[in-house]
Amino acid sequence: MGESGEWKVLADSGDSGAVVLAVDFDTTGRPEARFSDLVANLTTDLTIWESIPPAVEAAAEWSGKEYIDHWARKVAQERPEVRAVMGYCAGSVFAATLAERIAELQGSEPLLLLFDPEITVAQTLLWQFQKIVGFMSSVLPAEDIEAARDAGRRCYEQTPQVGPLKQGLTRLVREVGEPAFTRAGLDHTRREELFDAFGSFMGYLAAAGDLDPFERWRSATAISSSSPASGLNGIRAAGVGADQVSVGRELTFDVEHATMLADKEIAATVSDLLHT
Incomplete structure (x- = not known):
């Protein structure tokens, strides 16, 4: 796939045909590590696409469903085998709903990987x-x-x-x-x-905040940092939504939230998960 208005290519395997989708809000100057940092440390031959947010005017008004429609459009057109869907922070909410849409398209469940998943309140x-x-x-x-x-x-x-x-x-x-x-x-x-x-x-x-990720999160693997106010740690500490949040498996690393996507130990774990 060439660059589109919905996805940018972080890694291109060429022939494998299998794709991993990564959902995040990436912008110039952000202080946190990004999925491109994770990809640089992966040992995988999978193609990886990262989400591109809609144009500014649309972003101000779109619902959660419209975001999912925006990102699912290219996948529906090209029909790659989606091996996994990954989400960072609030991107984990979108990733859950996108994984559900992908399962409907291809008839099989993609792996769902969540990095410090957070809900919007x-x-x-x-x-x-x-x-x-x-x-x-x-x-x-x-x-x-x-x-x-x-x-x-x-x-x-x-x-x-x-x-x-x-x-x-x-x-x-x-x-x-x-x-x-x-x-x-x-x-x-x-x-x-x-x-x-x-x-x-x-x-x-x-x-x-429009989307309900909780059912899908129950079958997901969550990768948690040690930052007390981030991801599942923050949800538990705040108590807001904590009674609803459950994941299939949680792997915790002694790394700060802002640097977790650049952590080599996390990258090694993700590489193993993508080829399990």
């Missing part, structure tokens, strides 16, 4: 907002940072539903970020790129 969006505001601490005084965080908390308290909260926090990031990024010397084009990336990511998270 209102607290997820607030946490992402707080993280983005924290990145502005080098160009905004401490009192402005705290005021922005207070505004985010008020937005969360007033509009705890994921959809309205997404819109409110996206608007707040622009209000806070416009003067901060201008002060940092970023031109209009670069500022808009950053705001679009945040808006798209919030849309991606909100869309994941």
